[in-house]
Amino acid sequence: MRSRLFDAAGVACVLALLYLERHLAPVPILVIGTAMALCLLLRRAYPVPVAAAVYGLAVVQVAVRPAVRMVDVCVLIAMYSVVKYHRRLLWGIVAGGGAAAGVLIAALVEWRSDTGSFWTVFSVVGAVTATVWASAYSVRTRRLYIASLEEERDQLARLMAADERAAIARELHDVIAHSLSVMIVQADGAAYVVQTSPAEARQALDTIAATGRAALTDMRRVLAVLRGPSAVVEERRRPRLADLAESGLALRIEGSAGELGAAEELTVFRIVQESMTNTLRHAGAGASLLVRLERSDGTLAITATDDGPGSVAGAEGHGLIGMRERVAMHGGTFAAGPVDGGGWQVRATIPVSG
Template structure:
């Protein structure tokens, strides 16, 4: 739909040409029939934006009719103005520059005809320069305006594309941030709640038979709850705080796995740990290892049953830290794809590692994750450490069935 302002301007231009075409008739300077030629030219100018070549064609045909049927002295000014306006529109508004070139060639032919009709032997070159200067100037002006419009349109399209890309990246960033928040909340809350539920159930059953054990269970519930509350406060503070606060948050290292395992044991879980990783300086990898072990122990507490035993093996394999966690509980206890397994996969994927998770052939569940250390970090010598004493006799390790991968 055309802009009302541009439509009004085109109507004024056409009306002006029509007035100039009829004025010589009232002054008895041109034949009345010649006025109709000017009026047709004026009408053609109304569609010079939407149909520039069609408008230029009609104007050129009317100019040719005037040349063929009227004497040279009947060359009113409106005809020249209409031709110039039509050429300008053809150059500026045609879909391709070819339309403007065609209009320019038509005007050149018209200049030749005018020179032949009017110029003498001494003045033909002066008239040629005059018409060429005016028509060439109009053509170049229209071409300049056209190129500028194309340039501005390109800039607008590029700006719109960049804006769409920015919005797309913003949506991706928001989705990633939501996934990160969900993963952190799950890791912080799920493990603590699992321990608290187990301890609360145990304390309730032992309330009459063994009050001391019940008090210990309640103390563990309170301690675990306070730790979870502190973790939640730290997480919320990190989400609300600045970049400086984020850099100053507490760093979770592999050394804190001992406290994590101790909490699982206090909940009645038999855990055997073998750790030959040695010292590392990779905070992101250490946090990922901690969260994977935390989620694995949480799943055992929730799904494996009261008699489950856990083997946790942490070792170096070249440039990778390998986490191997197996249990003897009820196999397939995860009951499908849960948030914990999704979070583990996301953490491993961020570091370019691999994750295998699935039921074992002999029963129970196994999680095996390999997380590569940053290439710039030197390889720390691994000093084998004796396994920590197990609350239960360790069980033999089994491999994952083929095709079970997370």
């Protein structure tokens, strides 16, 4: 809207110049000048056709009455529009060449009419034309540079969105895989003791229900990221190691992580949770997991060791890859593998604040 008003104001100024010459110009010149000015209203959308029309009308004007008039400034405006707005610079060069030819025509007309020196008119009008072309080229270059910056910004935003989706996928894997593993183990245990020990079976069913509810809460928290900031605020619950106590696995935690930031605490939680998931899946019934937390000199070391057979099927699956990426995000180290004498161990260190 603002550009249209600007174009209309420019056309009004050209028409005002034409009005000042009304006593010196015959009616055909006034009509041609008005047509040249009105063509400029379309200069942004159709720069090349407008330039062609203005150039052609300028030639007709000189043919009707050989003289250079103030309304001929339309030629410079049309040339400026081609250089600035057309996506191909070649057309800007062609428009500049046409304007240069107009400079030569103007100098010849003024020279033959004895109203000015050829070289004076040629140099002055030529300098003005060259300045307008250079100004248009400078504006065009800056506009393209800004457009490239905006495109780069949009590309970075798309890459960040892709990283965020990958993080959400890992988060969902952590939540679903761990919770389902716990529920399956508890369901198998309940089916085994349902006849001989109904109380233990009921306790296993309660654990299944609690795990399912916790999993749904965690999934809502993760998916809230996709719904915007307001939804994230509503689902603010931060997972803690104490939440893993009711998993049905013999879990023992030694040491303390101390005060951690939200991202650091979530990383520690997911490392321990994924270690528990691997133990439940691959260590066999009755396996236990020992987690040691050691904090010193701004570094937290997490060691999770189970007493299973010492193998994890699909060792480079989403679980270990997710843990490795989480640790790498903090600039820490990660390793996982079997230990001597049986068992599987996960070792991670992350820098912590404080």
